[in-house]
Amino acid sequence: MLAYLTAVAVIALIYMLLTVGLNLQYGYTGLINFGHVAFYAVGAYTSALLSLAGWPLYLTFPVAVLAAMLVAAPIGLLSLRLSDDYLAIVTLGFSEVVRIVIQEEDWLTQGVNGLSRIPRLFGELGNSGMSDLATMLLLIACNVVAVLLILHLVRSPYGRLIQAIRDDQVAVEALGKDPSRFKVQIFLIGSGMAGLAGAFYAHFVGFLSPELFIPLVTFYAWIAMIVGGAGRTGGVVLGTLLLMALLEGSRFLRDVIPWVSEVQMASLRLAVVGLVLILFTIYRPEGLLGKRKG
Amino acid sequence: MAILEAMDIHLQIGGFHVLNGVSISVPHDSIVGIVGTNGAGKSSLFAAISGQLPPSRGTVILEGREITATPPRKRAQMGLGRTFQVPREFKDLTVLENMLAAAPRRYGETLRSIYFGFPNVKQEEKVLVERARDWLKFLNLEQVAHRPAGGLSGGQKKLLELGRVLMLSPRCILLDEPFAGVNPVLIQGISEKIQSLNKTKGIAFVIIEHHLEAVTSLADYLYAMNEGLVIAEGSSEVVMNDPRVHNAYMGGVI
Numbered sequence: 001m002l003a004y005l006t007a008v009a010v011i012a013l014i015y016m017l018l019t020v021g022l023n024l025q026y027g028y029t030g031l032i033n034f035g036h037v038a039f040y041a042v043g044a045y046t047s048a049l050l051s052l053a054g055w056p057l058y059l060t061f062p063v064a065v066l067a068a069m070l071v072a073a074p075i076g077l078l079s080l081r082l083s084d085d086y087l088a089i090v091t092l093g094f095s096e097v098v099r100i101v102i103q104e105e106d107w108l109t110q111g112v113n114g115l116s117r118i119p120r121l122f123g124e125l126g127n128s129g130m131s132d133l134a135t136m137l138l139l140i141a142c143n144v145v146a147v148l149l150i151l152h153l154v155r156s157p158y159g160r161l162i163q164a165i166r167d168d169q170v171a172v173e174a175l176g177k178d179p180s181r182f183k184v185q186i187f188l189i190g191s192g193m194a195g196l197a198g199a200f201y202a203h204f205v206g207f208l209s210p211e212l213f214i215p216l217v218t219f220y221a222w223i224a225m226i227v228g229g230a231g232r233t234g235g236v237v238l239g240t241l242l243l244m245a246l247l248e249g250s251r252f253l254r255d256v257i258p259w260v261s262e263v264q265m266a267s268l269r270l271a272v273v274g275l276v277l278i279l280f281t282i283y284r285p286e287g288l289l290g291k292r293k294g
Numbered sequence: 295m296a297i298l299e300a301m302d303i304h305l306q307i308g309g310f311h312v313l314n315g316v317s318i319s320v321p322h323d324s325i326v327g328i329v330g331t332n333g334a335g336k337s338s339l340f341a342a343i344s345g346q347l348p349p350s351r352g353t354v355i356l357e358g359r360e361i362t363a364t365p366p367r368k369r370a371q372m373g374l375g376r377t378f379q380v381p382r383e384f385k386d387l388t389v390l391e392n393m394l395a396a397a398p399r400r401y402g403e404t405l406r407s408i409y410f411g412f413p414n415v416k417q418e419e420k421v422l423v424e425r426a427r428d429w430l431k432f433l434n435l436e437q438v439a440h441r442p443a444g445g446l447s448g449g450q451k452k453l454l455e456l457g458r459v460l461m462l463s464p465r466c467i468l469l470d471e472p473f474a475g476v477n478p479v480l481i482q483g484i485s486e487k488i489q490s491l492n493k494t495k496g497i498a499f500v501i502i503e504h505h506l507e508a509v510t511s512l513a514d515y516l517y518a519m520n521e522g523l524v525i526a527e528g529s530s531e532v533v534m535n536d537p538r539v540h541n542a543y544m545g546g547v548i
Binding site for chain 2: 152153156158160161163164166167168170171172173175176177178182185231
């Protein structure tokens with residue numbers, strides 16, 4: 001049971017990194033990124049491939065972050081000049097391109113067969129319970145540091161300006177400031193966080209394949225953010241935990257309703273998540289911790 | 295010597311000729327009004343002067359420097375401020391935060407300064423907060439300083455936009471319908487603020503306005519526009535008595 005809980009916590013913490021980064025992009029800056037999973041995938045594959053080539057993990061993690069940011073840079077520079085809706089389309093398309101490239105370039109990524117035997121983080125600790133626990137602790141530390149850095153950022157004049165950009169970009173420009181510099185930087189920071197999350201995922205699960213990086217991952221992060229309260233860092237932390245509780249908790253539902261098959265349960269789980277999202281958008285659109293409008 | 299000059303401005307939007315060679319000149323320390331019916335090209339002229347829509351022909355000169363192709367944010371940095379017909383307040387930020395977001399600053403808006411030079415950021419912030427509060431007091435907005443700007447009345451939003459522009463220490467401000475949707479009591483108040491800024495700070499104003507009474511009493515010099523052209527110019531009295539202006543406004547009656 002402890003091992004199971006640790007595993008759930010690790011996955012939740014990985015999603016938390018993703019969601020906190022997405023919230024910086026959308027919640028504070030208004031960037032509609034529908035392709036978050038692309039940078040998660042780049043981080044995961046970069047770290048996995050390098051470690052399989054013999055690199056130590058303390059090097060592959062930072063390189064995974066840089067690789068995700070590097071991939072994000074051209075997308076950011078090209079599309080942040082466009083309006084928000086176009087960024088949404090471009091990023092969504094880009095994330096599918098990344099997935100298909102991973103799937104087709106099997107000389108590098110093993111394609112649909114996937115990468116296996118990826119070295120586990122803290123594998124030197126021997127038994128997997130200990131390494132999972134250590135991974136969880138490191139993830140908690142990463143999340144705490146990320147949240148603290150972001151809170152400092154959003155409470156600074158820099159953070160005030162990205163929120164101004166979210167509210168009215170034309171006015172920011174008319175006041176003599178360059179919105180695109182801020183947008184590109186925020187896009188890169190969020191993408192780097194996704195890359196870090198990807199690296200953690202690769203070395204926790206030990207196996208990667210392209211179908212793990214479908215747009216659903218992006219939308220889980222969106223759901224967690226909306227439920228928690230976009231633009232509230234504490235809220236999205238809570239939102240991620242709630243989403244994971246829903247996704248994982250529904251496993252135990254099978255003990256109560258055994259006549260539902262495993263396949264049906266998977267669909268039911270999505271239905272429950274969808275229902276929660278609908279209820280939130282109707283009754284609490286500002287999210288759990290969001291400020292009430294009006 | 296003019297602080298701002300627009301010469302022979304032509305502008306086409308989607309094949310329509312919205313400006314057909316408009317020239318205006320704004321002397322130092324003056325208040326210039328631009329009147330005209332809907333569709334006369336007033337806002338388009340502002341867009342061309344502020345850089346939102348680059349003109350297809352013509353020249354814009356600010357304090358002797360040609361800025362025809364300069365991006366809007368550079369013009370703002372050079373001292374040319376503007377407000378918008380429909381207020382563009384940062385609705386989720388408080389009134390004070392709106393003011394602070396507008397302030398030009400050396401520190402605080404780069405990642406390096408907020409993580410590695412925070413003492414500088416804090417010090418600069420302190421000075422700017424003081425300046426912002428002074429302006430808010432001047433604009434009678436200090437009681438709402440900590441309210442989200444989205445909840446202000448139409449007139450207060452107009453004042454806040456003016457306040458944000460003042461944080462740039464501008465030399466010349468373009469006001470796009472500062473009295474639209476503002477209650478009559480506040481119209482008088484806004485007029486007085488404009489006059490006082492003009493007299494004490496020497497800020498030049500260009501005002502587009504439908505509210506003829508307010509703008510004619512404010513402006514030292516008036517332009518009347520119709521169908522993308524200036525049809526009359528001069529003192530308020532001269533322009534308002536010009537038969538062409540009557541024609542344009544009233545379709546020939548009177």
